[in-house]
Amino acid sequence: MTVSAPVVPAAAGIIAIKNLVKQFGRFAALRGVDAEFEAGKFHVILGDNGAGKTTLLRALAGLAHPTRGTISILDKNPHDACREIGYMAHPSLLYDEMSGLENLRYFARLYDISGDERCKQVIRAVGLDPELSRPVGKYSQGMRQRMSLARAILHDPKILLLDEPFSNVDVHSAREMVGLLKGMRDAGKTIFVVTHQAALLEGVADEFVWMQAGQIVERTSHLAPELPNSNPPRAVEP
């Protein structure tokens, strides 16, 4: 009788990035990113324009293929882990000519979710009315952002990747969205938010990840008091 080897607990990192390089022609958007992120935490990615935040998020979503390096999400590559990932981009990823419910019905079919119940549930969760019949193109920017978030959480993913979810959203709606995300984190979801409005997430986020020139330069548990904006604390030589 053979004795099986003791089970080694999985690494704490739900997402492991190793030496990630992403080049667009001669321009390197990511220059050797190395990081591990814990499950069930709220990570906020900060940095100036062009720091590589969106590219990092797109790489995690499987939309930008690494030039070099690897990404492991729940021990899978991003493409294979797609059922566990919810992605909200800066554009809405919705058809302007269809209503919110029609949009979600379509995306639900892509995840093999049948029936309207789940679609209506997530629309209500983001504070919209599922019976709203006007097309998404006629929604306000804030409503569109909420509907975009509803699309991202439709299949109940374990990991949420949100790119600028609060842009063009009024403060009240943004705070409601933050509350919703906090609830999701408390329910065990791992959340990544790229934003320039980091102050909204202070006290909610577990970690602030600072990026500059395609690299992660600092990871802090709070926004540095001397840095009220999202500039990184210091630069690191590549």
Add this chain to the structure above:
Amino acid sequence: MRLFWSITLATLTKDIRLEWRSKDALNAMLFFSLLVVVIFVFSFDPLAEESRHIVGGLVWIAFLFAAMVALNQTWARELRNQVLDGYRVSPAPATALFVAKVLGNFLLVSLLEALMAPLFVIFYNLRVLGPAWQLIPVALLGTWALVVNGTFFAAMSLRTRSRELMLPLLLFPVSIPAVIGMVAATTSILTGDDPAHFYIVLLLTYDVVFTTACLALFETVLQAE
């Protein structure tokens, strides 16, 4: 397989709904084809006998150019708000999207042909001398040849800066064997001079080869950056 067809049907339904609401492609295609018919009638004023020899080419050229509009529109609406990324991050198979787009374009171009065919008959005073029923397989196979390659190359040129110029540049050379088959088969049937069987088999072979190739390569095209 059930999931594949479920996603294909959902995408096809969604595309038909979007086209029904905007009518972007259909209106442009109809208007373009109508112009071709009218302009050629006034330019040549052919006799019935002459018409039978030239209409095959004329019809298919009109449909080929008109189809460009639908083919470009198919993917253009996926680029607005980057909706295509929503599909790319989902577990849905790439081929389901491709098949749905091809079927949608096939329906659209077939509808155009059904609406324009009577006009060609009237304006060119046509009377078919060969077996008229053979026009049906020629139309179906020819349309499939146009849309299957057109949908594929439209997706390929999606991220290029001048995609509306790129599509005909990529599509027309590849479509030459199919266009020869469509025109020759249509002319043979209209004039009744030669049997069209050879050209029908040519079209069938072309469709099988290119459909297989496009299905095999589409995932690479979809996931390209």
